[in-house]
Amino acid sequence: MDLREELPNDRQAVRDIHLQAFGDHGLVVADLIDSLRDAITPEDGLSLVAEHNGQIVGHVMFTRSLLDAPRRLVEVQVLSPLAVMPELQGRGIGSALVRHGLGTLTERAVPLVFLEGDPGYYSRFGFAPGGGLGFRKPSLRIPDGAFQAIRLARYEPWMTGTLVYAEQFWRHDAVGLREPNA
Template sequence: MALREEQARDRKRVGALHREAFGGQHGEVVARLVEDLRRDDPAALSLVADEAGEVVGHVMFSRCRLDAPRRLVDVVSLSPLAVGPHRQRRGIGRALVRQGLQELDVRGVPLVFLEGDPRYYSRLGFGPAEAQGFRRPSLRIPDAAFQVVTLPAYEPWMTGTFVYSDTFWRHDCVGLRDQAG
């Protein structure tokens, strides 16, 4: 398996991968989110896992902000991450995230935030963000799901409220909506 930056030729397969991995309407929303993140944040880090010429995994790290008391800090969000259903539990997602974190370290990014399953992401170095002095951008994000990893560029004064880029808000991809309403 090769890990590499996403190329223009991968875009259709990446969209199909998110539709397949997330399923139904949610998969469609995530695929459109990826398309818009590419457009809205040309510097986003978008990596694919390639097995024999087939894209089997994808992760995106895009620009967000931390509203710290001293000043705004450029940080990133890990979202989304997808691996084809028939290739899950083989370390593909873990490899993509680790490769991305290494590249972000080289770029001087101090913090990476996400919403996700702490049982999975804790194995990759992520921990509860609120316990480290960060506030959620929405009360719809479950406490345990709001996670962060600090990279070497992090400094202790970097605390405050995590702020998603407008792209996440336009797609209503922040936190969980009440499905009964």
């Protein structure tokens, strides 16, 4: 399996992975990715794919957001989304993508990475509940345990505060959980 940055001709394969992996929520996620791609530059953000036998089988995206810290705004990254073809889940593809991405962001001197996700899965990479680390979630709709952060090498203790998601997450209503039938 090869891990590499997403190329323009990978777009449809990446979209298909998310449509399959996220079920009913797949269209929102796929559209979010299409919007977030425009914000990624070689210095800011990261979109990685896992390729096996010439086929894209996994994808992860890291995009710029801000931490509203008391001292100043801090540029951080948000890991979202992560997906692997359903028939290949549980084989370490998603883990490999996350580890590769975190390594790249550490090299780029990113201090913090945030996400919304399963603590049972993401804790293996060093993510911990954000509230316990001095961070406030950007929406009350995010379950406390799902709001997670990892402090990388460039983190400094004064970097606390509220995560401010990039505008695309709000535009696609991809923050937290909506109440069904509300």
